[in-house]
Amino acid sequence: MAIETVTSTDAFKQLVTDVTSQAGYKEPMAFGIARVDRGQKNAEKILQANFGLINWKENFGSAAVFIKALQEANCDVDFSGTEFVATINDNFVHNAMAAFAPYVAEATGDAHKNVQVIKALSNMADIGKNFRIVFLFEDANPGSVEAVYLKLYALSQSKAELRKINLNGAFGILSNVAWVGNTPYELDYLRENEIEMKLNGTYPAVDAVDKFPRFLQHVIPADNTRILEASKVRMGAQLAAGTTVMPGASYINFNAGTLGPVMVEGRISSSAIVGAGSDVGGGASILGVLSGTDGNPISIGENTLLGANSVTGLPLGDACIVDAGITILAGTKIKIAPEELAKIAEANPEAKLEYKTTFKGAELQGLNGIHFRQDSTTGEIIARRSTREVKLNVELH
Amino acid sequence: MAIETVTSTDAFKQLVTDVTSQAGYKEPMAFGIARVDRGQKNAEKILQANFGLINWKENFGSAAVFIKALQEANCDVDFSGTEFVATINDNFVHNAMAAFAPYVAEATGDAHKNVQVIKALSNMADIGKNFRIVFLFEDANPGSVEAVYLKLYALSQSKAELRKINLNGAFGILSNVAWVGNTPYELDYLRENEIEMKLNGTYPAVDAVDKFPRFLQHVIPADNTRILEASKVRMGAQLAAGTTVMPGASYINFNAGTLGPVMVEGRISSSAIVGAGSDVGGGASILGVLSGTDGNPISIGENTLLGANSVTGLPLGDACIVDAGITILAGTKIKIAPEELAKIAEANPEAKLEYKTTFKGAELQGLNGIHFRQDSTTGEIIARRSTREVKLNVELH
Amino acid sequence: MAIETVTSTDAFKQLVTDVTSQAGYKEPMAFGIARVDRGQKNAEKILQANFGLINWKENFGSAAVFIKALQEANCDVDFSGTEFVATINDNFVHNAMAAFAPYVAEATGDAHKNVQVIKALSNMADIGKNFRIVFLFEDANPGSVEAVYLKLYALSQSKAELRKINLNGAFGILSNVAWVGNTPYELDYLRENEIEMKLNGTYPAVDAVDKFPRFLQHVIPADNTRILEASKVRMGAQLAAGTTVMPGASYINFNAGTLGPVMVEGRISSSAIVGAGSDVGGGASILGVLSGTDGNPISIGENTLLGANSVTGLPLGDACIVDAGITILAGTKIKIAPEELAKIAEANPEAKLEYKTTFKGAELQGLNGIHFRQDSTTGEIIARRSTREVKLNVELH
Incomplete structure (x- = not known):
């Protein structure tokens, strides 16, 4: 029901080996944890995914830990599709922290960035429902907002080559939203609240209306x-x-x-x-x-x-x-x-x-x-x- | 001195008929209520008009209510010009709410938007002096900032055809201001406070200096x-x-x-x-x-x-x-x-x-x-x- | 150790004469006091200089007062170079206020702007380390961020002619930063905090990445x-x-x-x-x-x-x-x-x-x-x- 605290790097390696040798296990070509922005009207609609870190053909040990942490948090990872997305919870974070224990102290700066992600999450009182993990098992048409963003990050962070990623259908997956700084708003939400916001002086300063954000909203x-x-x-x-x-x-x-x-x-x-x-x-x-x-x-x-x-x-x-x-x-x-x-x-x-x-x-x-x-x-x-x-x-x- | 609470839609229609059959009454081709931004130095100068809703060759019953509500609030509406603009007060809002009473409950979403405007105003503790109503009786040269904005809204909300509206003299009526998000600032106000604001670190991030705002500041x-x-x-x-x-x-x-x-x-x-x-x-x-x-x-x-x-x-x-x-x-x-x-x-x-x-x-x-x-x-x-x-x-x- | 309060305009003029007749005194061709933005990681790095006022071939009396106020605050002004920059402190402000005493009351609007600068500083509880004074003794290659900004202000405020100022090497002196409104951020600071800020939803909305700010960030x-x-x-x-x-x-x-x-x-x-x-x-x-x-x-x-x-x-x-x-x-x-x-x-x-x-x-x-x-x-x-x-x-x- 939970990962027990791993006490050595050897034990960590063993854990990874155990996970990756599960029947049906598939190494993800890319994965990451994002804070998502949900629709103001329709919370089921993901408007944007903000990755503190993406993994692109790398860090397969961390991927194994994340998959195990999901499984132990009662989330079945489906390896049969081209991608898998799930909302993570505190239980997941606990598990991942336990697995990463040997690396937590030294996870700063450029070291152990996936551990840093989990540390940041573990510092929050309650992570709520706005954190999602995405795994890509192959470079197929993206099927989720999280997958589209993961691929856009890979391009913009120069982890993937231009023209070499499958983004077919991305326009159909992303929502057209009003961008106010880094925050996306559903147009319908603005419409419903236009009268009140205009008269109260709280109508937001909209920078753009588009399906895509800007490079500098996500990339340094x-x-x-x-x-x-x-x-x-x-x-x-x-x-x-x-x-x-x-x-x-x-x-x-x-x-x-x-x-x-x-x-x-x-x-x-x-x-x-x-x-x-x-x-x-x-x-x-x-x-x-x-x-x-x-x-x-x-x-x-x-x-x-x-x-x-x-x-x-x-x-x-x-x-x-x-x-x-x-x-x-x-x-x-x-x-x-x-x-x-x-x-x-x-x-x-x-x-x-x-x-x-x-x-x-x-x-x-x-x-x-x-x-x-x-x-x-x-x-x-x-x-x-x-x-x-x-x-x-x-x-x- | 006040409109009494209207208790049925028939009574509402009667009220409208009474108003519009006044001697000298003129149906406005367009009207709306705006929250205005006033000059930081010169409060008499209107810098911008924010409409939660504009009416363009429509909603003549609401126009009649607004005119009656003004009259009962001791504001004489002058039908002799091509446009009329006045600051509204709580008394006006009270009157309009009383007249709209039969529609208040159902005024949400796309229904009864003028009633929604009055509801929003009635929810404010004190509407102060920053709400103005404008009526256009014909498509003449605009004579006020409110009239210019009403026409710009009509164009941008596709209520009026391009090239078919009289905007002669609009540049002379609008003030050239510094836009900080959706807020216009008088340049002279910035000049007077430049030293203090620069040294205190409160000098605003100016997006533009222009007479016109941007489309997305007002239009969805x-x-x-x-x-x-x-x-x-x-x-x-x-x-x-x-x-x-x-x-x-x-x-x-x-x-x-x-x-x-x-x-x-x-x-x-x-x-x-x-x-x-x-x-x-x-x-x-x-x-x-x-x-x-x-x-x-x-x-x-x-x-x-x-x-x-x-x-x-x-x-x-x-x-x-x-x-x-x-x-x-x-x-x-x-x-x-x-x-x-x-x-x-x-x-x-x-x-x-x-x-x-x-x-x-x-x-x-x-x-x-x-x-x-x-x-x-x-x-x-x-x-x-x-x-x-x-x-x-x-x-x- | 301190300038005593000057009680008349004649006494002020005498003070200026005393200062400017010091051995080695050099009249600055330009000077000003700026609030500086320092690096979030490296506070020694000046990212931007915000001038409430610049002086360009003018106000030599105020220059003398500032130099005297520095000297009395135990800061030696080096006249031997082409420019001189120093951090000012409360002592400096005290001295300058004492010298400007005859003008303080009338220093509003367009009058006595250098006195207004000192008044604004004297109204702060503690000016800290973010105020810097810069003097240019000749139009040489700028040697500091403050000197570059002083010259950019001179151009943009039309105090100096285009193409007539020496800005050689300016690109080497300015840091490439992320601009968030009027605030510059070190790129390395963003990198170090990316994971936390992205996951906490506090990653800033970056307007630009450049060595130069925009005209409207500084100029009216x-x-x-x-x-x-x-x-x-x-x-x-x-x-x-x-x-x-x-x-x-x-x-x-x-x-x-x-x-x-x-x-x-x-x-x-x-x-x-x-x-x-x-x-x-x-x-x-x-x-x-x-x-x-x-x-x-x-x-x-x-x-x-x-x-x-x-x-x-x-x-x-x-x-x-x-x-x-x-x-x-x-x-x-x-x-x-x-x-x-x-x-x-x-x-x-x-x-x-x-x-x-x-x-x-x-x-x-x-x-x-x-x-x-x-x-x-x-x-x-x-x-x-x-x-x-x-x-x-x-x-x-």
Whole structure:
């Protein structure tokens, strides 16, 4: 009925082994405990999940402890589905504390973070019904708000790769809510109380109405990362250390982001990825899979410049330049002079470039070292070798 | 001196008839009771009006009750002007409660909202001087802050059509204030107290300085409407259900908005209207009457796409496409090949299109099914029949 | 050990004379007293300085009093460096109050603001360690957070000219922090407390992560200036009275801004300056020294229009028009018809314009009355005389 206090790290390991060798036990690929925000009108509706910590392909011992703590608190863990979610109670916390006993003293700072989670819960007088645990057994379509958030955390904390997580159906699972600071409100609750709140002067200051929260509501960026306005980065985006997001026309959607230090003054649409050292100029747009790329997600290489107010609708390699104000789409016809084509071929030894003078954008996708321009005397879109150095992979050549 | 408690719905109707048959009585086209925010320095200055409910060409019985309740509270209602505004007091609330007595019990949810307003007021110990009632007798230039707000609410709650309300002079009536959450502050008050507040650590976090509040400070959108950042939609804008406003370069000004579900990632300037199913791409600009359209307000039809960073300076019909990055103004010269002209004519049977190869933008305004492009081999702006289906009005043809 | 209460304005003047004639005394070019925000983890780290008042080439008598008050409080003021910063204490406040005695009664409103600062401090039970005084003896590289903020205030309160202040190294001095309203938090503090705060529901709503605060956190704009969204103007920007900053794609960086009433719907990058009566259209970009202007800071003259989504990469004179959607860079080849060249020359009597038909953008920089367009039938970028009147300086001609 309860886990007895574990008195040594060896005993802890034994406990884990006992748990994981249960018939039917499945190692979760991800798990975590969240404080959830419930609907003001409909308390059964989960509006948001706040994780102090997520585990992503790691800390399998803690997972075993949590599963055992649930079982001993009379909660059957169902391993047959792709995910399992349950409300935890004080009994669960007790059990987990007993199991973690050998680690409690040293669980501070970066050490034993799952133990810290349980310690924080054990310090509360009564944890009530607002703490939920979620396990993902595989990367299937998420089936709960907690599962969606766990995956958004994995993306935004760089524990999972962009585009590599299954978020199908997430929009259907999340509720559209009014965000007041970090607190989500049901729109219907506001409607029902509008008259009273408006007349009493207690109507809240709503920051946004959306299904997703903002990145900064949940994620602490690296010390050298800057986000000058929280609304510009959606939860589920991924920002590598050193990225700067300016507040003009910029926006980074979920499942999109940067792989290294990038200056972002434009839009990185859902599924688009930008490499280290690149620069998304003021108002520049990288099209997303839902807007003009025919489902072809765009990657931008390293050290590439997208000029102010440019539009890029195809993948680009390293060391490219798209001039300010121009648009390069898969169907754009682009002229290349023979001598420039030779230089481009040299910078892209693996590309098989036809010998001709007009290319479609799609034929140049992913190539390195291209400078896209519009000739202001003829209106022609042209490409030539950029002035930026392309670092060839020496092992390959 | 007071309205006696009305004991039946018939007696209520009689009361209304008595009031509205007074000599000189005029039915208000709109009315409402607002909690007002007054200047911190100058309490005579109304900075904002918060309506729990507005009435727009409706609820004339409640209007009669409110007028009677004012009269019995010794406030003469002046029907001779285009609007009337007064501070209400406890006496007024008492009178209105007495008149509404037959409806008080059932006034919850969506029922009897004016009664709910009076109930909320009657629950306050003392309503003080911050509640004001406003009646508009015609759609004249607004003469008070309360009248301006009543009209902005009418637009933003879709009770009035865009461009159909007289807001002349509104900028002159509203004060430029510092918004801290939902609270407006006089700039002079901040100036006078700057030293103390800065040193005491009580200087407020100012969200904006403007005459207008934001849409979300006053309006609850439909369940499937999303506004990812409150600053992007000004009070007085109108958003049809299903509209999504992204946080990049978007902005929807007052007296502008959408008529159906629209994805908004660009700018809908004052007086511009976008039809159902259309898409205002990232950074796309629809020019407003004050910026380049020569006072010709722009309507965009249904199912039309404005590409990323495009600029549209003329009205467009249904099923059009403006390619990413291009600019179409009234004076833009646009080339149309004869076979494309024939297809455009077919999609626009009522248009009288001259048989020629170069058109000015203005000659194509409001037409359906046009795809505007820039030929990237010649720089020419061209138009052709878009690939989108135009649904012709069968009754007419 | 203490300043005795000064009993007359003559005695005050004598005190100032005594102080300033000390051997080694140096008049500070700027000074002020700030409430500082210290690191939550590392209290030695100053995260922000809040000035109720700054003095910039003014109020040298108050400077002398402050220096004397420090000296009498056993704080040696070091005049040998370019700046001096110290924590003040109650003793300092006492001394300064004693010196300011003749002015205390009349120090309200706009009168004797430094005395108001001391009064506010003297009203506190204990000023603790969070008040710091800073003196700048010359405009050298700032060496402290307080010095950086003093200079940012000077720019944003229009006490110093844009581009004329030495802010070298400011980015190295300021800490990158999470801004929660007006309060900066160390990122490491959030990291250390993330688990507890997330589970307790006390994790703060972070508005931004940046080294700089926002303009409106510190500065009260003129009565006719509007900033519709605080994130759009960085601390250190300068906005002349009557400037309006819309919330779409706009942004004004530090050390950039306007010299008169300007409508800003686009980006004014660091070091760019826009003259009175000009209009930065929706999404228009003025490039900064770090992005494409080769270090040549851009000034835009008066009454010039930058069309929606245009990009301007070179300085422009008065009465110019850059059409919506076009890009003009230093290297852009621009065609000018002979008759238009004559008109441009007439509008710019001092310019030495070569007689030719194709110019580079750089050759036209700073000229008045030019209208930049793209011919939509040929794709050529052309310039002609704009329809706007250029006011020539009569004294010169």
